[in-house]
Structure formats: C-alpha cells, structure tokens
Amino acid sequence: MPIVTVNGKSVHVQELNKEATESIVLIHGMFSNLSVYYFSIAPLLATKYHVVLYDLKSHGMSEKALTGYDLESMTNDLLALMEELKLQKVHLGGYSFGGLIALKMAIRFPERINKLAVIEAPDPNDDKTRGIIDEYSREFLEHYVENFTDTTKVKMGKRQMERNHRMYEYLFYQTSIKTDMELEKDFFDSPEIETIKKATLLLYGTDSNCLHAGKQLDGAIENASLIAVPGDHNIPIQQPLVIAEALLNFFQET
Amino acid sequence: MDTITTKLSSEEIFSLMKQFITEVIGEEFVEEMDITPESSFTKDLEMDSIEIVSFSEKIKAHFGDQIDFTGWLSSMDLDQLINLNLGMIISYIEECQS
Numbered sequence: 001m002p003i004v005t006v007n008g009k010s011v012h013v014q015e016l017n018k019e020a021t022e023s024i025v026l027i028h029g030m031f032s033n034l035s036v037y038y039f040s041i042a043p044l045l046a047t048k049y050h051v052v053l054y055d056l057k058s059h060g061m062s063e064k065a066l067t068g069y070d071l072e073s074m075t076n077d078l079l080a081l082m083e084e085l086k087l088q089k090v091h092l093g094g095y096s097f098g099g100l101i102a103l104k105m106a107i108r109f110p111e112r113i114n115k116l117a118v119i120e121a122p123d124p125n126d127d128k129t130r131g132i133i134d135e136y137s138r139e140f141l142e143h144y145v146e147n148f149t150d151t152t153k154v155k156m157g158k159r160q161m162e163r164n165h166r167m168y169e170y171l172f173y174q175t176s177i178k179t180d181m182e183l184e185k186d187f188f189d190s191p192e193i194e195t196i197k198k199a200t201l202l203l204y205g206t207d208s209n210c211l212h213a214g215k216q217l218d219g220a221i222e223n224a225s226l227i228a229v230p231g232d233h234n235i236p237i238q239q240p241l242v243i244a245e246a247l248l249n250f251f252q253e254t
Numbered sequence: 255m256d257t258i259t260t261k262l263s264s265e266e267i268f269s270l271m272k273q274f275i276t277e278v279i280g281e282e283f284v285e286e287m288d289i290t291p292e293s294s295f296t297k298d299l300e301m302d303s304i305e306i307v308s309f310s311e312k313i314k315a316h317f318g319d320q321i322d323f324t325g326w327l328s329s330m331d332l333d334q335l336i337n338l339n340l341g342m343i344i345s346y347i348e349e350c351q352s
Contacts, residue, residue, distance in 0.1 A: 014307070016324070035303035038310075039335060043328035060304045159283060159300050237332065 003061075006080045012061035013085070014038060014053040016046035022114070023050040023087050024251060027078070029096030029120075030177075031168065033060025036095060040240035045248055049091070054081060056098070058171055069180035071104040071187065078105055082112060091251045093117035095236055100124065100187065103217075106200075107192045117201045117247055120233050123213040125185040188213065193220045200224040201250040203243060205231040261351045267344045274312040278305050291341035298339075313343075321350040 003010045014034055024045055028036045034053035042051045055062035057069075057077065068074070078101065082090065091114045094102030099121025106116045171177050187193070200221050204214035206228045218226040227246055231238040262270070268291060276284045279301060287299065295301045301309065313323045326346055327335065 014311075033304045033307075035307045038307050038324070039303070039330075040328045043324050055304075061308070159279075160302050163302070240332075 004081070004084050006077055006084055009057060009065055010063040011081060012055040016042055016051040018050055020048065020050040022091065023052060024091045024093060025052045025087070027094035027098030027101050028056065028059070029098050036236055041236060041244040044244035048248065048252065052085065052087070058175060064170065066174060067176045069175065069177040071100055071184055074101045075104045075108055079109060079112070089114055091115045093119065093247060094121065095119040096121060103193070103196065106196045106198050110198065113198055115251055116196070116198045117203065117250060118217065119203045119236060119243065120205065120208060120210050121213060122210045123188045123216065124181060125188060126213065188216055196221045197223060201246065202226040203235065203246055204228055205233060205235045207232045209233065264344050264348055267347050268340065270316070271340050271343060274309055275299060277312065278308045291344060292339055294337055294339040296336050317347065321347060
C-alpha cells in the first residue's frame with residue numbers, strides 16, 4: 001500500500017500511469033475515500049494522464065488527525081503532498097468537500113494549478129450541508145449510509161456499519177471537523193471565489209440539492225462552465241463514465 | 255514487489271485470494287465466514303470499497319504486469335462490481351495466465 005508522509009502524517013496515495021507528462025490530482029469527499037475514483041474514473045483518465053488519488057486525513061487508509069479540517073489546512077496538506085510527489089503543476093478535481101478543497105487550492109496556489117474541475121461542491125452555508133453534521137445520530141447514520149454514501153445500492157452488513165459508525169463517531173466527536181466546517185460557512189460569498197481565473201468545469205447532478213451551489217459558482221467564477229448530469233449528489237457513483245468523459249474532454253481541450 | 259511467472263491452478267489462486275482477504279479484513283472476521291468461489295465481495299464478505307482497493311493492490315503487487323486488474327474492474331458497471339465474486343476473479347487470472 002503506497003504511503004507517503006505529509007506534514008508528519010501518513011497519507012495513502014494511489015498513482016496511475018506515472019509515465020504520462022501531465023498530472024491530474026483528484027480529491028474525494030467527506031466520509032468517503034479515494035475508491036470513489038479508483039475503480040472507473042481514474043483508470044479512464046489514466047489512459048492520457050498521470051492520475052494521483054489520495055485519502056484525506058482520517059479517511060480511507062490515511063492516518064487519523066484530531067485537527068486541521070479547515071480549507072486552509074486541507075490545502076496546506078495537498079500542497080505538501082504535491083511537493084512530496086514532485087508535482088509542479090496539475091489539473092485538479094474535487095468531489096463534494098473535495099471540491100471545496102480544490103476551489104481553495106485554486107485561490108491560494110493558482111500557479112500550481114492548470115485547470116480546475118469541481119464536482120458537487122456544496123455551499124458550506126447551506127442548512128442541509130450543515131444539517132448532516134448537526135443531526136447526526138445512529139438512526140440518521142443508517143439512513144445516510146443507505147441513501148447518500150458511495151455504496152448506494154449495497155445494504156451494509158454489521159461489520160461495515162460498525163466500521164462506518166466508528167469513523168463518523170471519531171470525526172464528529174473527537175476531531176475539530178464540525179467547528180472547522182462552521183468557520184467556512186461564508187466561503188461561497190467571500191470575494192476570494194471571484195479571484196479564480198482558471199478554466200473551471202462545474203459538474204452537478206440535475207436532481208442534486210447542491211445544484212444551486214453550482215449555479216452560484218458558475219456566476220462567480222469568470223471562466224467557468226456548468227454541466228448538469230442526470231443524477232443527484234452521488235453522480236460520480238451513479239454516472240462514473242459520464243463524469244470521467246466530461247473530465248477527460250475538459251482537461252484535453254486547448 | 256514479487257512478480258510470479260509460474261502458472262497457478264484455480265485452487266492455488268483461490269487460496270491466494272483467501273490469504274489476501276484475510277490480510278485485508280483480519281483473521282477474526284474471516285474465521286466466521288465460509289469463503290467459497292461463490293462468495294461476493296460486498297454481500298458475502300462485506301468488504302467496502304477501500305478494502306477492495308487494498309485487495310486489488312495485493313493482486314497487482316503479486317501478479318505485476320501479468321494482469322491489468324484495475325483495467326478489468328474499470329470495465330464493469332456498479333451492479334457488476336457489487337456482484338463481483340471470487341470465482342470471477344479466479345477465472346480472469348486464469349485467462350491472463352493462459
């Protein structure tokens with residue numbers, strides 16, 4: 001299992017097609033892991049590009065961390081990972097919370113980014129987004145796992161439920177993720193969003209409750225284009241080929 | 255990484271797969287399970303996607319360039335991935351060896 005040390009913590013990284021000249025880094029969402037890309041989106045992009053996937057702290061097979069879930073810390077981690085992997089400039093894609101990290105990255109380190117792809121990034125000020133954090137309970141978890149996670153179609157067994165439950169418990173009650181996220185609530189309304197000049201692709205589900213966030217970003221980012229894909233917040237799982245092809249076309253456009 | 259060149263029988267591949275699964279999910283869970291070639295990863299073995307990533311990495315590390323396991327998985331849709339069982343992987347590895 002490929003592990004690199006970033007800011008003193010072990011990070012699980014997967015790289016495909018290392019020989020390619022241009023690189024794409026993909027960031028997964030909260031409570032998810034790099035597998036959201038590993039099985040279908042990454043292999044397709046890897047037909048043309050060097051693709052880098054990594055697990056965020058406390059997610060997947062990366063080391064746990066009690067603090068540092070704000071976008072500044074998350075982008076510090078990504079920059080350090082790029083340094084470690086000697087990636088000077090990359091195309092960047094992020095899904096959900098990973099989309100927020102990608103946006104912040106383009107704001108803070110534009111010189112390290114070629115093009116930017118944002119999939120289903122929620123408005124952190126949205127009640128529904130914050131509600132996920134506020135309304136957490138075992139009952140809610142079961143509902144959430146059944147309806148909103150990567151494993152949409154799979155009824156979870158006991159071991160998986162326990163595993164996921166432990167992760168949620170850890171993230172919610174032991175780490176600073178709740179307070180860190182609350183501090184980001186004005187992110188979409190901040191003037192820094194409008195400083196993004198990169199070619200930006202926004203991919204949102206036609207039935208997603210985040211679609212309005214996509215429209216808001218489309219209005220705020222000068223060089224953005226929004227594509228609505230049939231599906232809801234889970235479009236990378238529901239439509240992996242559509243997403244992969246949209247990303248490939250976008251990154252290849254000159 | 256060790257790359258093997260000798261051809262394995264389906265029984266040998268099955269036992270290797272069981273070893274990888276044990277390494278990924280832990281002996282305590284494997285002991286409670288009756289792993290057969292019909293066992294599906296998500297339903298019977300209750301492996302989640304990141305565990306299947308670990309399992310895939312073990313296959314790739316063991317067989318090296320002999321097989322394109324990720325490429326093979328990427329040709330499947332979600333339903334096929336969910337229904338993926340050990341027997342299908344054994345057949346795929348056997349095909350690649352022939």
